[in-house]
Amino acid sequence: MYAVTDQCSFDECARLRFLISHARRRHRPRLKDACSDAPVLLLGNKSEAPAPERMVTAAEGRRRARELACAAFLEVSVRENAEAGAAVFALVARLWRSGASGGGSGGGGAAGASGSGGARLQRSSSDLPPESATAAALAGTFRARAGTDGQLQLAARRAAPAAAAAASAASQPQPPPRRRMSMSMRGSPPGF
Numbered sequence: 001m002y003a004v005t006d007q008c009s010f011d012e013c014a015r016l017r018f019l020i021s022h023a024r025r026r027h028r029p030r031l032k033d034a035c036s037d038a039p040v041l042l043l044g045n046k047s048e049a050p051a052p053e054r055m056v057t058a059a060e061g062r063r064r065a066r067e068l069a070c071a072a073f074l075e076v077s078v079r080e081n082a083e084a085g086a087a088v089f090a091l092v093a094r095l096w097r098s099g100a101s102g103g104g105s106g107g108g109g110a111a112g113a114s115g116s117g118g119a120r121l122q123r124s125s126s127d128l129p130p131e132s133a134t135a136a137a138l139a140g141t142f143r144a145r146a147g148t149d150g151q152l153q154l155a156a157r158r159a160a161p162a163a164a165a166a167a168s169a170a171s172q173p174q175p176p177p178r179r180r181m182s183m184s185m186r187g188s189p190p191g192f
Ligand SMILES: Nc1nc2c(ncn2[C@@H]2O[C@H](COP(=O)(O)OP(=O)(O)OP(=O)(O)O)[C@@H](O)[C@H]2O)c(=O)[nH]1
Pocket: 045, 046, 047, 048, 049, 076, 077, 078, 079, 080
């Protein structure tokens, strides 16, 4: 997710996409079907920002999503619609169930997105499914598992159902995330 008012956050998404592909390749034997095909979405937040504050257009976002082989592109405003976050996770679950993961591991890069993923890229926030308990549980699970340190917390996923994982994450003190900021896009192979 990037902010449409922040070019740096937009540029950062390419690096994050690379890290996702890298982690999938590295952990593929252990991941199996667990999350190797989880859909990757590109989200532009703060879509309600007035034109002068915008640094990234929707067209640029859509193009970048295609280049990064994302399964969908959305612009949302969490400020204007607090349910947008849960709805996004519901969409991820729907895409995942239907096998529409876009570029899969991302190995195909821009080329991978021009095929089946392309048709799914032009979603708008009105396409998002309504809020549901499933979406809320998904959001909680994701928060419990996702980190910016490149580690996938598979044990938590296997050990408990979604609601229990979310409840346990909320009740236990979480260690501060270990951020890994040193990996650079520079010098990366073009087809990440
Ligand atoms: N205008 C606008 N502001 C938002 C929106 N969502 C979040 N913000 C604001 O963005 C700021 C950062 O929000 P956080 O929730 O802390 O998100 P973050 O990822 O830590 O954001 P950064 O500090 O920008 O990296 C806060 O001041 C929020 O109020 C939105 O949809 N529209």
